[in-house]
Amino acid sequence: xxxxxxxxxxxxxxxxxxxxxxxxxxxxxxxxxxxxxxxxxxxxxxxxxxxxxxxxxxxxxxxxxxxxxxxxxxxxxxxxxxxxxxxxxxxxxxxxxxxxxxxxxxxxxxxxxxxxxxxxxxxxxxxxxxxxxxxxxxxxxxxxxxxxxxxxxxxxxxxxxxxxxxxxxxxxxxxxxxxxxxxxxxxxxxxxxxxxxxxxxxxxxxxxxxxxxxxxxxxxxxxxxxxxxxxxxxxxxxxxxxxxxxxxxxxxxxxxxxxxxxxxxxxxxxxxxxxxxx
Amino acid sequence: xxxxxxxxxxxxxxxxxxxxxxxxxxxxxxxxxxxxxxxxxxxxxxxxxxxxxxxxxxxxxxxxxxxxxxxxxxxxxxxxxxxxxxxxxxxxxxxxxxxxxxxxxxxxxxxxxxxxxxxxxxxxxxxxxxxxxxxxxxxxxxxxxxxxxxxxxxxxxxxxxxxxxxxxxxxxxxxxxxxxxxxxxxxxxxxxxxxxxxxxxxxxxxxxxxxxxxxxxxxxxxxxxxxxxxxxxxxxxxxxxxxxxxxxxxxxxxxxxxxxxxxxxxxxxxxxxxxxxxxxxxxxxxxxxxxxxxxxxxxxx
Numbered sequence: 188x189x190x191x192x193x194x195x196x197x198x199x200x201x202x203x204x205x206x207x208x209x210x211x212x213x214x215x216x217x218x219x220x221x222x223x224x225x226x227x228x229x230x231x232x233x234x235x236x237x238x239x240x241x242x243x244x245x246x247x248x249x250x251x252x253x254x255x256x257x258x259x260x261x262x263x264x265x266x267x268x269x270x271x272x273x274x275x276x277x278x279x280x281x282x283x284x285x286x287x288x289x290x291x292x293x294x295x296x297x298x299x300x301x302x303x304x305x306x307x308x309x310x311x312x313x314x315x316x317x318x319x320x321x322x323x324x325x326x327x328x329x330x331x332x333x334x335x336x337x338x339x340x341x342x343x344x345x346x347x348x349x350x351x352x353x354x355x356x357x358x359x360x361x362x363x364x365x366x367x368x369x370x371x372x373x374x375x376x377x378x379x380x381x382x383x384x385x386x387x388x389x390x391x392x393x394x395x396x397x398x399x400x401x402x403x404x405x406x407x408x409x410x411x412x413x414x415x416x417x418x419x420x421x422x423x424x425x426x427x428x429x430x431x432x433x434x435x436x437x438x439x440x441x442x443x444x445x446x447x448x449x450x451x452x453x454x455x456x457x458x459x460x461x462x463x464x465x
Numbered sequence: 466x467x468x469x470x471x472x473x474x475x476x477x478x479x480x481x482x483x484x485x486x487x488x489x490x491x492x493x494x495x496x497x498x499x500x501x502x503x504x505x506x507x508x509x510x511x512x513x514x515x516x517x518x519x520x521x522x523x524x525x526x527x528x529x530x531x532x533x534x535x536x537x538x539x540x541x542x543x544x545x546x547x548x549x550x551x552x553x554x555x556x557x558x559x560x561x562x563x564x565x566x567x568x569x570x571x572x573x574x575x576x577x578x579x580x581x582x583x584x585x586x587x588x589x590x591x592x593x594x595x596x597x598x599x600x601x602x603x604x605x606x607x608x609x610x611x612x613x614x615x616x617x618x619x620x621x622x623x624x625x626x627x628x629x630x631x632x633x634x635x636x637x638x639x640x641x642x643x644x645x646x647x648x649x650x651x652x653x654x655x656x657x658x659x660x661x662x663x664x665x666x667x668x669x670x671x672x673x674x675x676x677x678x679x680x681x682x683x684x685x686x687x688x689x690x691x692x693x694x695x696x697x698x699x700x701x702x703x704x705x706x707x708x709x710x711x712x713x714x715x716x717x718x719x720x721x722x723x724x725x726x727x728x729x730x731x732x733x734x735x736x737x738x739x740x741x742x743x744x745x746x747x748x749x750x751x752x753x754x755x756x757x758x759x760x761x762x763x764x765x766x
Contacts, residue, residue, distance in 0.1 A: 209504035225521070229528045233535075245647035292540045297646065298759030299537035299560070306535070306563035330497045368497055398643055399581040399731050399766050400574040406582075411641065411649050449517040455502050 212451040215369075219321040221447055226314050231429075233307035235422055239291030240300035247415050262286045308392060315385050330369040331379045340364070340372030348373075348435065377428060384424050391418040535560065564761050571765035577703050581730045584639045584651050589713065592642065592650040594720035601740065603719040605681040611725060615746030617667045626724040630710065632665070633657035638705055643766055644734040645755075654728045656709035659701045668698070668746030675701055676751035677727060678743040694736050695753040695762065696729065698746070705730055708741070733764040 216224070249259040258264060266285030270276045279285060287294045292303070322328040334340075343364045354361030364371070370378060394404040394414045408414035436443050446452040505513075533546070535556055541547045594600060611629065613622040635655050643649040668675075675698060680691040700706060709728040710717060717723040722739025729736055735755045745751070756762045 209506050210510050211502060211504050212510065214501040214503065225524070229532045233532060241647065245644070247647075288543060292537055293543060296537040296539055301645070301761075302560040302564050302759065303535060303537075305567045306560060309563060309566060326498060329495060332495055332497075369500060395647075397571065397574055397766055398641070398649075400571075400576070400579060402582045411643065415647060445514070445518075448521045449514055451503075451513075 210453060211455040212453050213455045214450065215446040215452040216450050217325060217327060218450060219317065220327065221450060223314050223318040224447055230307050230311045230314060231425060233303055234311060236292050237300040237303040237307065238422055239287065240293060240296055241304060243287050243291060243294045244297045247419050258283060312389055331375060333375050333379055337372040337375055341376050344371050344373035381428060384421050388418065388421040391421060568761055568763035571763050575731060575765050577699060581640055581705055586639065586653060588651050589639065589653055590651045592652045596720065600720055601681045606723055609724055611741060612743045613666050614743065615669055615672055617669050622666055629657060629725065633661050635710065636707060640705060640730040642730065642734050642737060645760060653713045654707055654709045655711035656707035656728065658704065659706045659708055660704065662708060663702060671748045672746035673698055674747045674750050676745040676747055677738050677741055679738050679740045680742050681740050692738055693752065693754050694738050695751045696736060700729060700731060703731055731765060733766055735760065736764050
């Protein structure tokens with residue numbers, strides 16, 4: 188009831204008098220969120236690509252040197268295997284470098300990779316700081332905060348997403364679990380853990396970068412060698428997040444993708460449920 | 466959620482209700498705010514969409530071009546974007562700027578009073594010979610001398626290893642050496658403090674830097690490429706900055722820079738120069754062979 192009164196006021200305020208039928212849209216993403224979201228794309232890409240070039244210089248994971256090739260890096264071995272088994276790659280110039288040539292800036296560019304990594308890292312920290320301060324002041328963090336029921340609801344959402352392709356193939360109806368919040372439980376868990384992973388990446392990064400001056404931080408993560416493992420797996424977390432994130436956004440449709448660019452969504456009915464549920 | 470909305474509905478009906486005020490207030494701090502619905506004229510919405518998508522597209526193109534131009538030459542060549550050697554002055558400027566910011570942060574973090582962690586003998590790990598196949602011929606060792614330049618006295622001092630061992634107290638420490646590549650090693654070092662050498666042979670008053678050089682077997686038959694690093698005197702005066710003579714309880718071997726090398730645990734391994742032959746104190750920052758190859762100048766860790 189309260190809502191409809193508010194709406195009428197807005198209708199009067201935003202509609203030019205000659206317009207009878209306006210489009211109902213809901214404000215979805217603040218400009219700050221949209222900017223920091225898209226800035227993360229080149230920054231994280233730069234961090235991961237340069238990070239893997241740094242990893243190449245001294246791999247975190249290694250095995251006993253192979254008696255024939257002298258290789259101790261499992262990623263180099265995977266490259267050798269790919270070049271030996273994938274058709275068309277038999278004449279690849281340097282098989283041990285295949286993986287690094289595809290997931291990093293390439294081998295042997297440590298100096299440039301380090302400079303790029305610092306540049307992106309400072310931009311990442313700045314971007315993260317602006318995002319956190321903006322969400323704290325604007326209150327946007329509330330929609331990301333996990334609820335007590337989220338574990339159960341997130342599982343429900345997970346099985347829903349898993350089931351969608353099969354339901355589509357078999358032309359069965361497959362109902363979307365109901366929710367009346369900006370994000371569903373699975374999104375909340377994912378979107379809340381990303382800033383935390385970002386924060387931990389920054390902490391482990393500093394601990395690796397300054398193990399002497401920040402030796403206490405290095406100790407928190409279990410010493411110099413262990414924190415490199417932490418930093419590596421936090422990078423993997425971002426990759427594991429981004430893949431389903433992009434797939435689900437594309438599957439959800441243009442409105443969802445557009446809302447991260449323009450800020451509004453025409454799916455106003457989801458917010459109506461907000462009041463109608465009561 | 467539902468409960469909260471009931472509360473708010475209740476409140477709207479009866480604003481003076483005091484019962485629901487306190488629980489609602491405490492809950493609402495964490496509670497999601499209802500989204501703002503608005504009604505917009507279709508042509509205005511189309512205008513907004515066009516404007517924002519255009520801005521986004523331009524931003525994406527700018528980011529791809531700007532970010533792409535920062536990539537290493539080898540990467541761009543491999544991707545077939547450039548051929549031959551091409552470098553942009555802005556690229557170098559931006560990357561060097563980031564490196565300078567990082568060096569300034571490192572310098573701000575450094576304190577002469579903050580000691581680095583030390584370890585026990587059971588934690589010692591193997592230290593690899595990082596000459597990478599270019600270990601010098603040990604024939605230089607009997608003739609070895611250390612030359613000091615840029616001193617307050619204006620003279621040049623030449624010392625042999627017996628002079629050094631006889632006139633300075635040796636200090637021991639088990640510390641970690643961290644390489645820029647990402648590996649590290651814990652070793653038991655012994656040597657004289659750089660600070661003690663600075664007190665015994667004070668540098669000229671304006672000196673802020675030391676250029677430390679290793680020129681052994683230089684010449685057509687030996688090492689064609691002397692190794693040299695820059696070290697700020699503030700770091701040189703750190704109590705754990707050693708001019709090491711011993712490793713793991715024994716005199717340094719040629720692999721580890723006999724007879725005298727720098728062990729500066731607050732810097733990356735590449736500053737820990739082996740087989741030092743000359744130290745020159747300077748007012749301005751001297752050249753550093755790794756900084757010339759695109760690594761940082763300061764290298765504080």
